Amino acid sequence: MSRGGKLVNMIIGLEVHCQLDTKSKLFCGCSTDYRDDGPNTHSCPICSGLPGSLPSINKKAVEYAIRVAKSLKCEICEESEFSRKNYFYPDLPKGFQITQYDHPLALKGILTIDDDEGLEKIVRITRIHLEEDPGRLVHKGGVDRPKYTLVDYNRSGIPLIEIVTEPDLRSPQEARRYLQKLRATLEYLSVFDSEKEGSLRVDANISIEGSERVEVKNITSYKGVEKALTFEYTRQKNALRRGQKIIRETRHFVEGRGVTTSSRSKEMEQDYRYFPEPDLLPLRVKEWSEKISLPELPDARRERFIEQYSCSPIHAKTLTGDLKVAEFYEKVAKINPVLCATWVADTLLGELYYRNMSVQAVPHERFIELIAILDAGKITEKSAVEVLRNLLDQIKDSGICESPNECIVRLNLGKTGGDAITKAVGEVISEQKTAIKDLKNGKKGAMNFLVGQVMKKIRGRGDPQEINLLLEQALSPGDE
Amino acid sequence: MIDENDVRHIAELADVTVTSGELKKFTSQFNTILEYFDTLDCVEGVTNERTDRCNNFREDEVTHSLPQEELLANASEKEEGFFKAPKVM
Numbered sequence: 001m002s003r004g005g006k007l008v009n010m011i012i013g014l015e016v017h018c019q020l021d022t023k024s025k026l027f028c029g030c031s032t033d034y035r036d037d038g039p040n041t042h043s044c045p046i047c048s049g050l051p052g053s054l055p056s057i058n059k060k061a062v063e064y065a066i067r068v069a070k071s072l073k074c075e076i077c078e079e080s081e082f083s084r085k086n087y088f089y090p091d092l093p094k095g096f097q098i099t100q101y102d103h104p105l106a107l108k109g110i111l112t113i114d115d116d117e118g119l120e121k122i123v124r125i126t127r128i129h130l131e132e133d134p135g136r137l138v139h140k141g142g143v144d145r146p147k148y149t150l151v152d153y154n155r156s157g158i159p160l161i162e163i164v165t166e167p168d169l170r171s172p173q174e175a176r177r178y179l180q181k182l183r184a185t186l187e188y189l190s191v192f193d194s195e196k197e198g199s200l201r202v203d204a205n206i207s208i209e210g211s212e213r214v215e216v217k218n219i220t221s222y223k224g225v226e227k228a229l230t231f232e233y234t235r236q237k238n239a240l241r242r243g244q245k246i247i248r249e250t251r252h253f254v255e256g257r258g259v260t261t262s263s264r265s266k267e268m269e270q271d272y273r274y275f276p277e278p279d280l281l282p283l284r285v286k287e288w289s290e291k292i293s294l295p296e297l298p299d300a301r302r303e304r305f306i307e308q309y310s311c312s313p314i315h316a317k318t319l320t321g322d323l324k325v326a327e328f329y330e331k332v333a334k335i336n337p338v339l340c341a342t343w344v345a346d347t348l349l350g351e352l353y354y355r356n357m358s359v360q361a362v363p364h365e366r367f368i369e370l371i372a373i374l375d376a377g378k379i380t381e382k383s384a385v386e387v388l389r390n391l392l393d394q395i396k397d398s399g400i401c402e403s404p405n406e407c408i409v410r411l412n413l414g415k416t417g418g419d420a421i422t423k424a425v426g427e428v429i430s431e432q433k434t435a436i437k438d439l440k441n442g443k444k445g446a447m448n449f450l451v452g453q454v455m456k457k458i459r460g461r462g463d464p465q466e467i468n469l470l471l472e473q474a475l476s477p478g479d480e
Numbered sequence: 481m482i483d484e485n486d487v488r489h490i491a492e493l494a495d496v497t498v499t500s501g502e503l504k505k506f507t508s509q510f511n512t513i514l515e516y517f518d519t520l521d522c523v524e525g526v527t528n529e530r531t532d533r534c535n536n537f538r539e540d541e542v543t544h545s546l547p548q549e550e551l552l553a554n555a556s557e558k559e560e561g562f563f564k565a566p567k568v569m
C-alpha cells in the first residue's frame with residue numbers, strides 16, 4: 001500500500017463549497033450578516049420557501065463567481081442555467097435547492113500547488129457552479145441519539161460556489177495545500193471571508209487505486225480535510241489488508257473525534273429529479289466576464305515580493321499565502337525588507353499562531369519601530385523576540401500595547417554597552433579557571449560555557465558573537 | 481404515462497405515506513395532468529424553445545427580512561425562535 005512511507009496510490013478529488021461575501025442573499029434581499037443574530041431573523045418569503053414567492057439573481061454573486069472562475073482559468077460557459085435539485089430534508093424549506101446542474105457557470109480550470117516533493121503541480125478544476133446554501137439544523141438531544149431537529153433559515157439562500165476538482169490529489173497534505181491556495185486566491189479576489197464560521201465546507205472523494213471510492217462529507221476546516229483523509233486512508237488500507245472490500249458509500253466526518261462514520265442509514269436516496277428552474281432566466285455572461293478584471297493573485301504577488309523586496313522564495317511564499325499577511329508585510333517592510341520578511345514569516349506568524357491571534361491585531365507602527373531598533377543593533381535578536389512576545393500578550397489582553405522602546409526600558413533589555421561586557425568577560429576569565437584550562441586542552445563546549453557565563457552576568461543582553469570575539473581576544477596566547 | 485410504481489417512488493422520496501386506494505387515485509390524477517401537457521403541445525404557437533431573455537439580475541442591496549414571529553407564524557411547532565421538526569439523523 002505504501003512505498004517508503006509515502007501514500008502512492010491514494011486518489012482524492014474535492015468539492016469545495018464557499019460562501020460568497022455579498023451583502024444580500026443569492027435570490028432575495030435578506031442580509032447575509034446573520035451570525036450575531038437570533039435564529040430566523042434574516043429570512044423572508046423567498047428564502048423560507050413560501051408559496052408564490054419569486055427569486056431574482058444577485059448580480060454581485062454572479063460577478064464574484066465569475067472572478068473565481070477567471071482566476072482559476074476556467075472557461076465561462078456561453079449559457080448557464082439554474083436547476084432544482086429535489087430532496088426532502090428540513091434544511092430546504094422549498095423541498096428543493098436551486099443549484100446548477102448540466103449547465104454550470106464555468107468549466108475546465110486549473111490551480112497550481114506544491115506536491116509533496118515541493119514541485120509545482122497542476123490540479124484540474126472540473127467545474128464551478130453557483131447555488132444557494134441550505135438552512136442550518138440543530139439536532140437536539142445529543143449527537144448520537146437526537147430527539148428532534150431545530151431549523152434556522154438565516155443561512156438559507158446565502159450564495160455559494162461549488163468548486164469541483166478532478167481526482168488529481170494524491171495525499172491528505174496535497175489536499176490541504178490545495179485548500180490553502182484556493183482560500184488565498186478567493187481572499188485575494190475579495191469574494192470570500194475565511195474567518196466567518198462555516199464559510200467553507202468540503203466533501204472529499206477518496207479511494208485507493210483499484211478500489212471503490214468513498215465520499216466523505218461534513219468537513220468544515222482546513223485542518224479537518226487532512227485529518228479526515230488521513231483517517232479514511234488508514235481505514236480503507238486496513239480493510240483491504242484484512243481482505244475486505246471497500247464499499248462505495250457516503251461517510252460523515254466527525255471533527256471532534258477525528259473519524260469518519262458510515263451514514264448509510266441517514267443517506268437519502270440519490271434521486272434528485274433535477275429540472276430547469278422555471279422561475280429564473282438563464283445566464284449569458286461570457287461577454288460581461290471578459291470585462292471583469294482581476295486583482296494581483298498569490299503567484300504574481302510572490303514573484304513581485306522576490307523582485308521588489310529581495311525576499312527569499314520560501315519567505316515570499318509564506319508571506320503571500322495569506323492576503324492579510326501579505327498586506328501586513330507590505331505595510332511594515334519599510335526599513336530592512338529582508339530582515340522584515342524573516343521576522344514576519346519566521347517569528348511573528350509563529351507567535352500569533354501560538355496565541356491564536358490574527359495578524360490584523362498587530363499595529364504596523366509598533367512592528368516597524370521594533371524592526372528599526374533591531375536593525376540599528378540596539379537590542380539583540382533574543383531581546384527583540386521577548387519584546388514582541390510582551391507586546392502580543394498585551395494586545396491579546398487589552399487590544400493595545402506599549403511602544404517597543406517603553407517595553408525595552410521597562411524590562412531593561414537594551415543591549416549592554418561595550419564596557420559592561422568587557423568587565424563581565426574579565427570577571428568570567430578570573431572566575432572560571434577550570435573551564436579556561438579545558439578550553440586550552442581543546443575541550444569543545446568550554447567556549448559556549450564561558451559565553452553563557454558572560455551572558456548570565458549581563459542578563460542576556462549581549463550579542464553572543466561579540467562576546468565570543470571578546471573572549472577569544474582576551475584568551476589569545478599573545479596576551480598571556 | 482406513469483404507473484403506480486412511479487407514484488409510490490415519488491411518495492417515498494417526499495416521505496409521504498400513501499394507501500393503496502390513494503395510489504390508484506393519484507396515478508390517474510397524475511396522468512390527467514400529464515395529458516394537459518399533450519394538449520398544450522397541440523396548440524399553435526406554443527413551443528418549448530428557449531427564451532431570448534436572460535440575466536434577470538437585481539443589485540446586491542439588503543431589504544427587510546420578516547420579523548421572527550411572522551416567519552414562524554405558520555409553524556405547527558417552534559422552540560426558541562427555531563422551527564421544530566422531527567429528528568432526521
Ligand SMILES: [Zn+2]
Binds near residue numbers: 025044045048157
Ligand atoms: Zn430572504
